[in-house]
Amino acid sequence: MTATASVSKPGNEPAGTGHHLPLSVKQRQHRMTVLLLLASDIVFMVCLLFAFFYLKTLNENNMWLPKGLQVPPASQGYILAAILILSSLAYRWGDKGIRKGNQSQLKAGIGIALVLWIIEFLYQISVWTQLQMHPGDGGFASSFYALSGYHTFHLVLGLFFGIGLFNRILKGRYTMGDSVDVELVGYFWYWITLAAIIMAILPS
Numbered sequence: 001m002t003a004t005a006s007v008s009k010p011g012n013e014p015a016g017t018g019h020h021l022p023l024s025v026k027q028r029q030h031r032m033t034v035l036l037l038l039a040s041d042i043v044f045m046v047c048l049l050f051a052f053f054y055l056k057t058l059n060e061n062n063m064w065l066p067k068g069l070q071v072p073p074a075s076q077g078y079i080l081a082a083i084l085i086l087s088s089l090a091y092r093w094g095d096k097g098i099r100k101g102n103q104s105q106l107k108a109g110i111g112i113a114l115v116l117w118i119i120e121f122l123y124q125i126s127v128w129t130q131l132q133m134h135p136g137d138g139g140f141a142s143s144f145y146a147l148s149g150y151h152t153f154h155l156v157l158g159l160f161f162g163i164g165l166f167n168r169i170l171k172g173r174y175t176m177g178d179s180v181d182v183e184l185v186g187y188f189w190y191w192i193t194l195a196a197i198i199m200a201i202l203p204s
Helices: 023-058 072-098 103-129 141-168 180-200
Strands: none
Touching: 023 103, 023 141, 023 180, 072 103, 072 180, 103 180, 141 180
C-alpha cells in the first residue's frame, strides 16, 4: 500500500488564507490591533490618575504640596490641550477629505495637524525646562513628572507616526477606498488629545 500526499500548487490556496487576505479583512485586523494597543494605553493612564488622586488624598506629612513648592501655572496645561485640540480638528478634516477622494484636503489637514503636533512637542519641552521642582519634591511633583513624561513619550511616538503617514500621503498611497492607515493613526491622535485635556484639568 502506498500513501499519497496532497500537494497544493501555488495559486490554489483557499481564498482568505496566507498572504492573500482580502483588503477588508486586513483592515479589520489592523483596526483591532490598534484598538487593543490603545486600550492598554488607556489602562496605564488610568493607573497614573489613580496614583495622582491616591497621593493627593493620602497627603502624608503634608507632602502632597510642601510649603514653598513652585508648581507650574495651570495655563501651561490649557495651552498644551488647546494646541492638540486644534491639531485633532485639522486631522479630522484631512481624514474626511480622503473619504471623499479629496487628496488636497488630506494633505492640507494632516500637514497642519503635524505642524501643530510639532509645536506641541516643542512647547512641552519648554515647560520641562522651566520647572522649579524635582520628582522628589512631594506627591504632586512626582505625579506631575510621571504624567508629563507619559505625555512627552506619546508626542515622540506621534511624531514618528505623523511624519511617516504624511510621507505616504505625499506619495499618493491613499485613496477614497483605501485609507485605513489615516483612520488608525487618527485614533492615536484623538486619544492623546483627550489625555492632554484630562491632564490640563487635574487639580493641584
